[in-house]
Amino acid sequence: MLALLIRLGLRFEDRIEERRFVDQYVRGSLGWTQIAMLLGAATYAGYTLWDWVLYPEVVPTTLAIRGGTALFILLPLTALLSRRWMKPWAETIFLVYCVIPGCILPSIYLVLPSGFTFAAPGMMMIILFVSTMLPLRIGSLAIFCLLSWVALIVAETFAPTLPMGLRFINHSLVGNAYALSLYAVAAREYRARKQFRTSEALQREKERSEKSLRDLRATQEHLVQAEKLASLGQLVAGVAHEVSTPLGLALTTSTTMQTDLQAMADALNGASVRRSDLTRGIDRLRLGLDLTFDNLHRASEMVHSFRQVAVNQADEDRRTFELRDWLSELMSKLGPLLSHHALAVDVACPPGIRLNSYPGALAQVISNLALNTAGHAYPDKQGGRFAIAVSQPEPNSVRLLCTDDGIGIPDELQAHIFDPFVTTSRERGNAGLGLHIAFNLVASSLNGRLRLESKTGPGTRIAIEIPVEA
Template sequence: MKAPRALSIRWLLVGQFVLVIALSVALVVALTLFWRLPLERERQHHEQQRMATVVVQQLQDLLNATELQLEMLRAASPGGPIQGKRVDPLVRRFAQQLVDQAGTFQAIYWVGPDALVLDFVLPFALGYPTTAGRSGADLSNLPILRLTAQGEHPVWSDQYLSPLVEQPVVGIALPLSNGFMVAEISVQALVTGSVEWGQRGDLLVLFTDSRGELVGSPDPLDPLHRRNIAHLEPIAGALDSARSHGRIEHQGKAFEGYAMRLDRLGWVVFAGQPLERARATERAASILSTVVVLFAIGFGLLLNLLVATRIGRHLRRSVDYSEALARGDYEATTPRSRIAEVQQLEHSLSQMAQEVRRREQQLRAIIDLGPTVAVQIYDRDSRVVDWNPASERMLGYSRAQAIGKRPVDLYYDTQQQADFEAILERIARTGEPFGPFEGALRGADGALHWIYSTTFAIPGQQADEVRFVCMDIDISEIKRLEAELRSLNSELEDRVQQRTQSLEQANNELQRTLNELRSTQDRLVQADKLAALGSLVAGVAHELNTPIGNALMATSTLQESLRQFRERLQQGLRRSELDAFVQQVGTADDIATRNLERAAELISSFKQVAVDQASSQRRRFQLSELVHEIVLTLQPMLKHSPYALEVEVPAGIWLDSFPGPLGQVLANLVQNAWVHGLQGRASGRIRIEASALEGEQFALSVSDDGKGIAPHLQDRVFEPFFTTRLGQGGSGLGLHIVHNLVTGVLGGRLALESSPGQGARFTLTCPLVAPRELVQGAAPVGSAAP
């Protein structure tokens, strides 16, 4: 392909400049008439508008600063400036410093919700002796207060005569939680600076209030005469539409400028230049444009030739420098130019050279200083081109010994060399890296080294040259550890097998021991039931002895009376003796009948309890009757003890359940309270309570006021064979049987509440209808076959 014709940068720039100048000259005449002069007038308008904006901005900045100072003053007290009917002294002190230092404030005062002045501060340097009695003044007619009361933000006012200092001021009022804070600023202080600034720049600056009355003018008498200029065109336009351009006659001179309205105060600011000065710029613009164009043509042509020559010279230096960098000559002198773009190009070339050199040094450091990664670089003939220190340490060959040799000359055998050359050919063909893979080779000392290797291609120094990088990690130690681990795993498997056999034997021994413990537990449960049965029989015999003995005594006495009556009947019977005999017969009959009925009641209750506990049959019964029967069986145990048994079980709680297990639970809980809770005390109380619950359930509790159960023992009281009276008659099965009966047969739950010295309460919560599937095929825990 034929290369395009090259042009020097100098002639290219000169040709472009001539073409631009020719077009520019053709356009200048038309643009001067139809664009330059109108544009100059527009520029003059913009300049006038800018000057007016500057004046407005000066006033705005002053208002903003004033507003910020008052906001800071309002926030100086956490509870608000007005506290009750007085002003926070700290706020008042800050306000006094503010009016003394700012120079613009005429007064700051605080007004209550009733529009009465609570307090005020005035500039110390001025002093207003006539204001001493202004505290308490009524400012309800002040318009700014009425506007502030309608919102939550600061409100500015137009000029008014201050009720405190009797000077023209503008005010700002800030609403407070319990009143207002008002600051008054001198009108003269607001406008004087801007008016004087305008005079220094040959600029007329006028200020009017919202009614068009002059409040600021170069003539100090204008505000005093209260001159109104609202009829002038720019002032009237600004009052209507915020800004307006026009002319004003002032003191016999014409001024042209902009009038702008200040929204916060409603004032109008006019800034204008003398009319002859405004028109002079248009005339000068026409002349200047012509002169500048002619001068620019000549000077630009000459300057363009010089610049083009200089740029070309610097570009040639940059080209020479880049060619030196491409050759690897990083020490070449960096060119220096004062042309920004060329200088940036030279700086970029220098940074590129430094970055390339730094990366080469980094790569060299990685290759040379890597402690564990051996790096070798090979050419297409598999000859060593580079050899880092890690390769020397791993393989035992120095860099000087390895450079220029092939692996077969160092550490590979013939077959490994052939495989390695095939790998290099494959990488060169596909461009894809090979590995990582594990391999073995022998070092200079003849020892076998296991390596973890990866091989990939990199560009060579020439465009079509390819080099191959081989990175190796010595994993000989890992291989040794793997062998040791395999050996250790084999030993561990043997140990685990032996330990498993030992555990099986131990499990068998534990199972036999567990079976023996269960058998022992069953025997202990049976013995405990037999002991309870013996205690029941003894109690029955004791309870029956009294009523039967009384009945026997009554019948014996009746027999003796009958024998005596027969003897008297043979000797002759008096009426009184017959009456006495009849009375004795009635008394004996009554005593015998009552005691035999008592014995029959006891026998019936004992029989029902015995039948329930022996059969564990399900039936429908009333809870109060079952509790009454159990209490009767426990009377022999508690009759001669100092402990009282109280029962509070309402009638009407009907159960479809197992009275035998429930009675056994109740008896065991009462005996547990008597033996463990109250034993050894001079007095005590055992209380049985019951109540119906929601959800078809009932609660039955047995409590005592004994010594209680320690917290660390409460979780163990239901464990089998756990007792605090070991060797004193306690088997440790009572509460275990109770827990199993409640949670198993009765389908409920058992809870314990106790504190040391405060007694204990066992509460069982069970359904009114016991679950049926829990009793099928097995007797309840703690029962014995008849």
């Protein structure tokens, strides 16, 4: 029987899935079901009014049967559903609620003068209520049909007289009602199970999609941080290269000064010291100190610039700043790294443009574009030009046009240049994330747009459009 129900789609093979469906289908709307049960109890007892209209003399008996059933069985069963510990037994309560009045009803026809003349309509009313108002599954409804039909047959055996053919008519009508109710409940349950399966699949897909989205965002954040660190790593390499020269000169000069100072000490310990030798030694020490101071000051300025640009790129705070001065400061701090690539920078920005935005994100974007130009537009490192032209087409927006006259972007890559992992120099260790991260920073943090405006041929034009108020 269980295998047949599974084949018909009226049972799930997975017990856990079946339990979840029963919880949702049978116990999903107990409040509304209790209202239906109250209406059913009132209707069952209210049929006494029909008895009073037709046969007033039997009303006390029928009222005792109908009213007693409603008062002592139907209403208490309805009240039981309000108890939390009885909710797992909800389907059993529904079945008892249906079977008892269905089996008691035929006994009423034994006391009515009309006998079983109106038995079929009365039974059909109960069948209609059970099959439409209560969330019974096909198995529970089949039990109700069987028991109530047997009760009708038993009651008929006690009838003193039964008109010819009435039994056949009653059972034909009741049997048809049972068949229709079984089909209706089975169809309803089948559709509910399909809907349950669909909703479960959608829920699983939603959870998988949300997990994938969380993983993607986590990966994206990791890549952004990795790109920031890579950018700072390149900056460290450039600054280290630039700082090594003045530090090397300062070290060489200090070593020479140490030798000169030792020579002067040896001369002073001798028998006689000529004034010219002492003057020449002091002049050499003064020159050495000047050279050492100049080179150490130059190295200190480079380290300070590196520290400032590192802080700017890590800064996520929003603040107001003047764009022209900020760009000049940023380019001067990026100078050591860009000069390592022999890349000249031109900035054309009118004064007076003030932004209330995120300078850290904007610094990261411009740094990525500059480094991308240095590594891709001029791969031979023979020198080139990176220009930033700022304009304000509207009072509430700013446009930064970044251009170069390098080798350009191949036509087949122009539509995908901002996609992740798109690069033309993977063999040199580039991951293809610089422009993708710049695009995301402009779109998310700066609330603007990043567009490629290049045509076929040499040179690249990338426009950054951001609002004055991020």
